[in-house]
Amino acid sequence: QGQEKLSCNPKKENGTHVVLCELGNPMKAGARITVDMELSVSGLEDMGDAITFHLQLRSKNSPSPSNASVTVTVPVEAEAEMQLRGNSLPAVTVLPTSWRWVEGSQRPEDHGIKVEHVYELHNKGPGTVSGVTLSLAVPHLLGDRVLLYLLELGTEGGMNCSHHPDLNPAQV
Numbered sequence: 001q002g003q004e005k006l007s008c009n010p011k012k013e014n015g016t017h018v019v020l021c022e023l024g025n026p027m028k029a030g031a032r033i034t035v036d037m038e039l040s041v042s043g044l045e046d047m048g049d050a051i052t053f054h055l056q057l058r059s060k061n062s063p064s065p066s067n068a069s070v071t072v073t074v075p076v077e078a079e080a081e082m083q084l085r086g087n088s089l090p091a092v093t094v095l096p097t098s099w100r101w102v103e104g105s106q107r108p109e110d111h112g113i114k115v116e117h118v119y120e121l122h123n124k125g126p127g128t129v130s131g132v133t134l135s136l137a138v139p140h141l142l143g144d145r146v147l148l149y150l151l152e153l154g155t156e157g158g159m160n161c162s163h164h165p166d167l168n169p170a171q172v
Helices: none
Strands: 007-013 016-022 050-056 069-075 080-089 116-126
Touching: none
Parallel strands: none
Antiparallel strands: 007 016, 050 069, 080 116
């Protein structure tokens, strides 16, 4: 009929975290009670894809060997929003009309104007992430002609990077 707040107390019992809620006393025989509970659980990073709660209803007044219990399994879903930002430095590049690629040269300026592409991957949360893979495809050929000469690839912030086989093929 009415709504009441429960008095709940967390405690540890046999190495298990237990939350004990008092529903009230006395209760009439045959009373029906609906309880909505909201639990906040931390440290779920290593819990796998679900967490299980064991719920049990006990009466202090009349101990019964058939204390009603139920197991509830709730899926755990990590939520994190990733954001990718990118810039090219310089933002616009125009090749001079007199420029020619010097075949076999070891000087970077003979292969074109240097353009640096910087990408930043940010986790906006709320959860942490691990094992993220970013695949970046750079159009370096146009037909059989070089569009962008890929010189080097570097990372910061503890990231691992696998290099494309066509990275700096002339060893400039």
